[in-house]
Amino acid sequence: MQAQRARQFTVESAPYQHNRLAHRHEDVKIETEHFVQTVVKPHAEAIRRMGAIPDEVIRALGTAGWFGLLIPRKFGGRGLDCLARILNVEYMTRGCPDVGAVLQIGQLGTGTLIEFGSPAQQAKWLPLLATGERLCTISITEEQSGSHILGMQTTYEERGDGYVLNGEKWFIGNCPISNLHVVFALDQNQKKLSAFIVEGERPGVDNTMRHKTIGLRAFPFGRLKLDEVEIPRANLIGTIGQGQDIAHRIISHHGRPSLTALALGIHHRIYDLAYSYSGYRELYGKNLRALPEIRQKIFEIYERFELCRQSAYEAAELDSTGEKSYRALSLAKYLNSERAFESAMIATDIFGARAGLPEYEIGQLMLDAMMTRPPSGTGDVQKRRIMEHLFEEKTPAWEVDEDENRLAQVG
Ligand SMILES: Cc1cc2nc3c(=O)[nH]c(=O)nc-3n(C[C@H](O)[C@H](O)[C@H](O)COP(=O)(O)OP(=O)(O)OC[C@H]3O[C@@H](n4cnc5c(N)ncnc54)[C@H](O)[C@@H]3O)c2cc1C
Structure with a gap:
């Protein structure tokens, strides 16, 4: 008994399936794991305990070049694809979920400029985003308009040679540490949704209000207040009224894979923790994993984890190769966030009372998994979108073949 108390609980890698797809980006995985070991791990325990990520980790x-993973090489990025993004965020998150969360959200605003930015906007901003000199949010959600994007209150008004923005965004990832924002707003008649680039230093921009959370406690998450913020015409992304298409595309092809990878990384860590604990804890003079009920629970976590991983990599591979991936990305996001949360609950059972002790981490991971939903x-x-696709042939505009006589539905 005495000997067991003195033994340190250490988390080791649980056995997992070799993956053919991941092999294509083995170098990204290895480099990310090295970064985690050398830069993130030394801070991971303090990040969990203090609920804050040191600036030096964000700078690193x-x-x-991790924020520039998807940015084309000609703008100083790594020019990689969706599968590389999944592996990078998964392994970063496995090392520290809050750091993985910062990384994944950093891809959304950047993704908007890669896909919809004008040549001048790309030349100006992408090189700065690639090095992390600028960090960019995607600012859509508001207190009253979560899932209902068109219910937002933030407005733009054409004035002089540009636009004036007013409103307040809530639940914006990386907001307190970002100095660039992709902001969605409606015209004064609440009809035309449009997207704009807003520099953090413009008068009237306030990103200092931070949400206190119980999951991903160190993830910088906050509100963006816009009070009579003047921006030039050059800051409009795409055209007036294109905002709904832009939001739909970015949420589907950048938000979903990023969140999938975050949930997958948390799931990976949950599996590592549960597996390691079952070999650490001794009961009845044997390891906990000698009990058939505990083996069954570990199997349930393993099964969920491998299936989720497969679905994440397959969806990303489809996206990377330019195949139609809308439904696969939605399914991967749904499966990964739901199943990670379920696995966390199974794992807390294995930890017994220790699930409630912060040093065992598993209780915190359950709350982290909840935040990915x-x-x-x-x-x-997500289920509604998938069912619309299955039963009503509601296909996003970018997936409708020209020879297919189908009605494009965006919403
Ligand atoms: C970790 C994290 C990071 C985030 N980062 C960002 C960010 O960077 N930028 C940003 O703009 N936002 C961000 N968000 C906000 C996120 O986009 C919203 O939480 C999400 O859109 C849901 O809105 P809501 O939370 O207001 O829930 P609500 O929309 O209020 O939903 C409440 C409930 O109603 C259900 N519901 C709503 N509509 C439907 C429907 N049509 N059919 C069936 N059920 C429905 C939902 O499923 C849910 O169960 C983030 C949130 C989290 C937790």
């Missing part, structure tokens, strides 16, 4: 993410479409919204 930028210098390593609402963004980029809650579980029910």
